[in-house]
Amino acid sequence: MTAIIETKGLTKRYGNAAALDGLDLTVRKGEVLGYLGPNGAGKTTTIRLLLGLIKPSDGQALLFGEPASADPAGLHKKIAYVPGETSYWPTMTGAETLRFLANIHGSVDHEYEQELIKKFGFDPDKKVRNYSKGNRQKIALIAALASRAELLIFDEPTSGLDPVMAKVFRDEVRAAKQNGQTIFLSSHILEEVEELCDRVAVLRLGRLVEIGTLDELRHLSALTVEASFKATPPDISHVKHVSNIEIRGNRLRCNVNGPISDLLSTLAKAQPVSLLSRKPSLEELFLALYDEDKK
Amino acid sequence: MTRAASAKHLSVRVALWRLGIRQSLKGALVVGVLVGFMAVVQGLAFGSTYPDEKSRQAFATTMESAPALGILYGETKNLASSAGYMVYRTVPIMALVVSVWALLTTTKLLRGQEEDGRWEVVAAGSTTPRQASMLTLLGFTTSFFTAFLVAALILILAGSFPELSTQPSTSIFIAAAIFLPGLLFAAAGVLTSQLAITRRRAAMYVLVPLLTFFGLRSIANTIPDWYWLKNVSPFGWSDMINPVLDPMPVWLLPALLLSPLLTGAGIYLIGKRDYGAGFIAEATKAASRLFLLRSALGLGLRQNLSLYVGWSVATLAISVLVASIMGIAAEAVAESPNLGAFIGQLGGSTNDLKIAFLGAGMVFVTIALLIMATASMSSIRKDEAKNYLDTLLAQPVRRSHWLAGRLFHILVATAIISMACVLSTWAIAGAQGITLNLWTMMQIGIALMGTVIFLLGFGVLLFGIAPRFAVIGMYSLIAWSFVIDILGSVITLHEIIVKSSLFHYVPVNAAKTPDWGIFILLVLFGIALAGVGIAAFSKRDIVTE
């Protein structure tokens, strides 16, 4: 498959601090890549570099095989972008803004645009100044989706949307994927990521910590085991692959990183009343990945 | 309230007060120094031009017969002393400058911050919006008085020079006459900030009456029968304080009484409205107008139309004003050889005073064009600072095209105004029986653009390499040129310094074909600087606020 986005050692430094540090990333045609990381991880910096709004201190970014900064205007015909914080002209109406964005982008599916306006419940006849943050966000989403661009770049696009509208967004992104569009989705919303993304890249302090499918990432992380006993739980501190042991009364809880057989045999000897093991929730997974101590 | 809680409360209050100071003090210091400097330079110029009592009396008598000169300046009375001349030349103009600064600052503090969403955090804190606004205003008031004190101090210190020999009490009076209208229009800004929902409109609601009041004052100065108009204009009150010959402190009162009233009304209204709302309601539904939405440049034009039109009207008004009084003014001055020489030097012609007056008018027009170019550059930088440029450049919009296009708009707008000014001057002069060569005037209209192009090129260069300093750099160059020009009329400056002033290159003589060599040099330099600036802009990071 061809790479739509490819970065090689992409770096952005502000003074001595690196906002993005040697990013190597490939986004393939037709995939949805989730781009995750805590605040200040460098997600927005990455996107601004891809769009040529800022210039790399080192390394390079290729879009559709061309350097991102060579002819940004030409590349942008194939790209639509939704920022986390929209900046539209306060005195223009929603309709004027949409018309303007469609005009300068050069491609728009008018029918689909009308459909999106309906689906998002957007009232285009107000001035931008009078819209809430969520409604301004809708302008960006409608314009980007209606352009049917080959590459869609979203920077925390649903931060101002209510759950119903966030659902509409997810439906439309899925439809875009079905159309063969490629999607780069920076997000904080795990539900969104889990539902939409083929692969996930996790960024922390400007560095790529993990990349892979969600299942692959899950394997990297521990299994949680919970057990309860008639009497005091057994001492498992010497058991291999076990960490984060918590004991409350007759209940025990721990994480297992690796084969589980040693733990099971130790627990079985103490005659557990109940035993539960589960994969980590996405939240636990990302808390673990974001957590500074672990990496 | 616990002790800790009340201590915290106090520190929040102090922080708000400081915020108000921080956002106004820099401007206040500039204004204070400018006022003091301008007044002192005018006084010294007078002192050195008319060193003895006899020449001063002769000058004063001449000027009294030409009240029309008071359109932009003060009353043409009491001009037999440096202090009197200082008042005549500086009080009205500087009162205008202080007033505009003051209203722009209070509307920025009380509406601009809210409009930009920066006030929400403050207003949502432990203070009510009303308290927060009052504390910020207290900060502004602190800055305002600092400006007044700086100006007064400069005047008092300079008053001890023999050329000026002004009493400290007179100096304080002069400073008060300059600053009082400002206090009133600042207060008006507090009120309109509650009425309008944008800062721009809040400022317009004050600016229109302000200019009207200034106009009324000008009319009162020109037409003796309408002298009473002064009673209804804050700028008239300033004139009537009359600090030098016959001080009338009672005219300090109207502004001192009205300011708290307007401020109080504004502060009362703050508590009565929602965050982000204003009392002059705006319909939430708005009809869409789809003109000029085809390209990023079209939008740039659309968003800046009011700026261009506003400046055109203002510049043309100045030009028409100067041309209209040219005849009267020249006759008055003709009787005083000393003044004639002074104006002649400023206006670039010593043998024809009418032409010299026109030349002085050309300098005004050039200043207006330069400031307009800078304001337009400020709008370009604002597009970047406020992220609008992100929105544009994420689309298929070429950076260099966008910047070059915006510059082209500015050039066309200033060129049209420049031409309109010389043509209207030509027509008005003709109506007064002064025949000017139309072709020469048109050439001057073109040649005036040389300095504008150079300044723009300089601004674009700064914008390309240090965007945060582009606008301040342009204003500094204008201010520098202005200072050099004024100093040059008082003392002899080194030639290199004189040549560093933009006004040195303004073709002011309406009877002479402009020097095309200078024009071509200015244009070439301007284009070269702009070229480097555009190239640098294409390669640099977009710098938002």
Ligand SMILES: Nc1ncnc2c1ncn2[C@@H]1O[C@H](COP(=O)(O)OP(=O)(O)O)[C@@H](O)[C@H]1O
């Ligand atoms: N213009 C800038 N100057 C200095 N530091 C910056 C600038 N822009 C971003 N940073 C820093 O770079 C880091 C990454 O920021 P950003 O990409 O916005 O993070 P994210 O979008 O993941 O929350 C942050 O530490 C931020 O403070």
Ligand SMILES: [Mg+2]
């Ligand atoms: Mg971000």
